[in-house]
Amino acid sequence: MFTLAIGPYLVTILSAAMSPAEISKNMDVSHLMLSPLGQLPTVDDRALDLEKLSTEIARQARVALVHQEATADALVITGPDAEIRVYDNGNDIIFSSRQSNAADKIFTNMPKITMEETEARAADVLGAADVDLSQAVIDVHDYAITGGYEGQPKTTTIIGRKAFVYRYIGGVEVAGNKLVLTFALDGRLQKVVGTWSRVRYSNSILKSRLTTHQVRNRAADYLVNHDLLNEENRLAGAVGSHFIVTPTGSLKLMGFVNVQTIFSGQPGRVESYDFEI
Amino acid sequence: MLRHRARLGIILFASWLCFSGTANAYPTAWIFGTPNNSCGQATLPNVQYNCQRFKDGLTSKSWPAINIGFYMSESVQARMFTDISKVSYGQDIGFSDSVDVMLFNGHGVWFDFPTVDNYYFVMGGTANQCTVIMPNEVLWGSNTRVALMHTCQSLQREAYQSGTYDAIRTGNKFKVLNGYHGNAYDAKSNGDWLYKYARDSQTAGVGDNWVDYFTYTVGGNKKQCATSLVYAPVSEVNDIFHNRGLNDFSNSAFDGYSAYYQVCNCQPASAGSKLTC
Numbered sequence: 001m002f003t004l005a006i007g008p009y010l011v012t013i014l015s016a017a018m019s020p021a022e023i024s025k026n027m028d029v030s031h032l033m034l035s036p037l038g039q040l041p042t043v044d045d046r047a048l049d050l051e052k053l054s055t056e057i058a059r060q061a062r063v064a065l066v067h068q069e070a071t072a073d074a075l076v077i078t079g080p081d082a083e084i085r086v087y088d089n090g091n092d093i094i095f096s097s098r099q100s101n102a103a104d105k106i107f108t109n110m111p112k113i114t115m116e117e118t119e120a121r122a123a124d125v126l127g128a129a130d131v132d133l134s135q136a137v138i139d140v141h142d143y144a145i146t147g148g149y150e151g152q153p154k155t156t157t158i159i160g161r162k163a164f165v166y167r168y169i170g171g172v173e174v175a176g177n178k179l180v181l182t183f184a185l186d187g188r189l190q191k192v193v194g195t196w197s198r199v200r201y202s203n204s205i206l207k208s209r210l211t212t213h214q215v216r217n218r219a220a221d222y223l224v225n226h227d228l229l230n231e232e233n234r235l236a237g238a239v240g241s242h243f244i245v246t247p248t249g250s251l252k253l254m255g256f257v258n259v260q261t262i263f264s265g266q267p268g269r270v271e272s273y274d275f276e277i
Numbered sequence: 278m279l280r281h282r283a284r285l286g287i288i289l290f291a292s293w294l295c296f297s298g299t300a301n302a303y304p305t306a307w308i309f310g311t312p313n314n315s316c317g318q319a320t321l322p323n324v325q326y327n328c329q330r331f332k333d334g335l336t337s338k339s340w341p342a343i344n345i346g347f348y349m350s351e352s353v354q355a356r357m358f359t360d361i362s363k364v365s366y367g368q369d370i371g372f373s374d375s376v377d378v379m380l381f382n383g384h385g386v387w388f389d390f391p392t393v394d395n396y397y398f399v400m401g402g403t404a405n406q407c408t409v410i411m412p413n414e415v416l417w418g419s420n421t422r423v424a425l426m427h428t429c430q431s432l433q434r435e436a437y438q439s440g441t442y443d444a445i446r447t448g449n450k451f452k453v454l455n456g457y458h459g460n461a462y463d464a465k466s467n468g469d470w471l472y473k474y475a476r477d478s479q480t481a482g483v484g485d486n487w488v489d490y491f492t493y494t495v496g497g498n499k500k501q502c503a504t505s506l507v508y509a510p511v512s513e514v515n516d517i518f519h520n521r522g523l524n525d526f527s528n529s530a531f532d533g534y535s536a537y538y539q540v541c542n543c544q545p546a547s548a549g550s551k552l553t554c
Contacts, residue, residue, distance in 0.1 A: 073337070085477075094477055099519035139494045141543065144554040146434065147511070147536035150443045154537070156554050159515075162540060164494050176466055180489040190519075193477070193489050234319050261319035261463075263386050263399075267547040269321060269429050272464035 020220035023229070023236055027216050027257070031240030034215070034277070035207035035253075036170020044249075045198040046130050048090035050075060056128035057084060057095050060121060060189035088195075093129065093179070095192040111161060113187040115140045122163035122181045125189065131165075131179075131196060139164045143182075160184050167196065170206075172253065173242045174199075197245040204251035208241070208277040215239065215277050219257040222275040228259055235260040237270065241277060253277060303339075304377030304422075304524055307346035308332055309353045311383035311399060316407035318399050324382050325349055327427070327468035331380055334475025340524065346376070353383070353401035358409040360416035366405050370419050378423045378523050385428030387436055387548070393444070394436035398428055412444035418451035422526050423483060425455045427471070430548055432456025432504045437537045446508055449531050452517055455487040458502040458552060459545020467491065480525045484518035484538055492540050502543035502552060508535045 050068075054077050058065045063082040068075070077084040081098035113121075118140050126136055140163045148154035160183055167177035179194035210218065219239045223229050229236065237258035243251040255277040261268040308331060312324040328347070336342050348357070355364075357372035358381075373379045384399040396411040409415060417424060426432065432454060436442065442454060461467075470490040478486045484505035491503035507514040513529045514536040521527050541554035 092473065096481055096519075098481075099515055137495060141494060142541040142554055143488070144539055144541050145514070145536045146437065146539065147514070147534065149533040150535075151440065154438050158541065158554055162489070164492065166495055176469055178493075180492075182485070182489070191482075191485065191489075193482075193486060195473070228322070261321075261384070263318060263384050263429070264397075266386060267460065268319070268384055268386065269461060269463045270546065271321065271323060272462060272466070274465075 020217060020224050023220035023223065024213075024216035027219060027236055028238040029212055029216060029240070031238055032212060032215060032255070033172050033241050034210065034212065036172045038170055040170050040206060041132065041199075041201055044200045044202065045132075047198065048086065048093075049128075049130055050077065050084075050086065052130075053093075053125075053128045054084055056125055057189060057192065058082075060125065061095070061097050062188055063097050089198065091197045092195050093192055095189075097190055099190065111142065111158065111185050113161075113183075115161075117187065118161045118163060118183055121183065121187065121189065122165065125181060125192060126165065126179070129196065135167050135169055135174075137166045137168055139166070158185070160190065165194070169199075169243060169251065174251070175242045175244050175254075177245070198249055199245060199251055200249040201251070203248070205253055206243075206251060208253055208255075210277050215241075215255055218275060218277065219255060222257060222273060223259065226273070228271075228273070235262065244274065303341055303344050304526075305344045305346075305375075306332075306335060306340070306378040306380070306523070307348065307373065307376045309348045309357070309373070309379070309381045309383075311350055311353050311401040313350040314383070314399060314401045314407075315351065315403045316399055316401075318384050321383065321463045323463045323465050323468060326465060327463075327471050328380065328382050330468040330472040331382075331475045334472040334477075335479075335523075337472075337476050338479050340479065350401040355400050355405035355407070355409050355414075358398075359405070359414040363416055364414045367414070369415070369417070373424075374417050374419045374421045376420060377526070378425070379417075379421055380425040380427060382427040385426065385431045387430035387433040389435060390439070392439070394433065394439040394441045396431060396433070396436055396441060398426070398431070412441050415445045416447050417445060418447040418449075420450065422450050423453045423455070423523060424451075425487070427456075427461060427467070429457060429460040431461075432458060432506060432537075433549060434458050434504070434537060434539060434552060435550070437506060437535075442506055442535070446531075449529070450526075452508055452521075452527055453483050454506040454508075455484065456504060456506075457491070457545075458504045458539065458543070459549030460501070460547050461491075462501055475523070478522050480522040481520050483522050483525075488538055488540060492543060494540065494543055500544055500546040502540065502545045502549065505538040506535060507538070510534055511536075 064079040165179040167174040182191040310328040359367035361367040397408040544551040
């Protein structure tokens with residue numbers, strides 16, 4: 001056994017001969033929470049108020065959304081050059097408006113609203129979608145094109161902003177829940193996509209009965225029992241926890257363990273496995 | 278009796294015509310995944326599930342299953358991705374360059390060379406060779422319009438700036454290459470996003486949805502930077518990135534311009550610099 005520093009991680013090369021106890025000693029548990037913090041909601045999430053959401057989106061996108069219909073798998077509200085589509089009983093949302101071809105105009109502008117204003121506009125859309133803002137972590141980024149002709153230098157130009165919204169309940173991330181809102185340089189909303197599950201708290205499993213030590217051991221057992229460390233080019237990485245949303249809409253706290261693959265001596269793909277805690 | 282048989286024949290012929298017409302109205306997609314390989318690299322246990330989810334997403338919107346090819350592990354060989362004009366055994370026109378949309382899910386790595394950077398992706402079988410090298414061995418565009426490279430470091434900004442992806446395309450058909458700057462996760466959650474990407478991107482968002490769905494900027498140690506490259510005149514790249522889909526192609530002529538879309542300040546968990554803009 002020997003250790004190897006890869007980026008911010010110190011990981012340990014393991015062999016199949018190692019025991020789960022030896023494996024568990026070196027795991028990074030900084031992302032492990034055995035129970036959420038603070039007071040959690042007791043009332044289930046409300047069903048999406050599509051009228052409120054479409055009104056706010058139409059206002060921010062400066063489009064008309066007028067016609068509503070139910071298709072086989074979604075509710076759809078459409079207007080000229082714009083559409084909102086809601087799948088899975090309100091869990092998956094897609095709003096898109098047709099984007100201008102006027103790339104030359106877009107390429108020469110700079111954002112006219114601040115990062116803070118972008119975040120506030122994103123929060124207004126989330127509020128209209130009945131998102132509990134205390135659960136939303138909004139991370140705003142510029143997005144850009146690096147472009148040019150073959151064989152010539154490429155130049156980078158900012159073309160808009162994206163607000164990535166992640167969900168944390170009591171500080172625990174909800175796996176698979178993410179919304180992305182895209183704004184034009186002038187602050188106009190262009191697009192909303194992602195998944196925000198309607199959670200039923202009543203039958204949720206929010207806490208683990210295990211200790212951190214027991215979770216480490218369970219992660220190591222999982223890796224050994226599933227034969228996931230049988231090759232020299234795989235390393236045990238972080239152990240953490242997150243909520244998954246079950247098919248009935250309740251939350252379940254699950255552990256996850258990452259395995260770092262090594263490819264040509266460099267860190268390759270990270271595999272992530274869930275296990276019961 | 279004969280009249281009945283004739284009528285039945287007409288109905289069957291009409292059904293065949295109808296089915297053929299429906300199938301042919303849709304583009305073709307081939308999915309290549311390497312959960313296992315004979316090339317000495319780590320297995321990727323989520324790859325088969327994730328490829329299946331992508332296929333499910335396509336068929337959820339009436340993309341005929343008959344138009345989707347599925348190759349896993351040993352059957353994925355270098356001849357399928359290499360071009361005869363570059364490599365003697367190249368048969369891409371019978372495989373990866375024979376369809377409209379191509380997904381590859383496996384290992385990949387970028388090498389920073391003094392002139393043009395190289396990107397290697399790993400095969401499932403050892404026939405021919407274990408890796409395919411961009412740009413030296415790849416030339417897409419005889420038929421392929423969209424290539425989705427769900428591997429680590431498959432669309433590195435440094436490689437784009439060095440000209441790696443200029444030399445992998447030919448003709449006017451090949452429009453979009455989606456991939457990652459830095460490492461990508463092999464997690465079941467990516468499979469769910471692959472399903473949603475395939476479902477939601479058939480008529481719009483071929484580039485933008487990729488960036489939105491597969492970028493993780495915060496959360497645990499998940500830092501995944503999805504990127505997209507569009508080959509088209511400057512006046513059309515934005516239209517293709519936002520408004521075109523896996524089943525809605527642009528027929529614009531290529532004039533040497535390309536645009537690389539990125540989320541600014543995305544810092545991959547490993548194997549890549551922060552995407553400063």
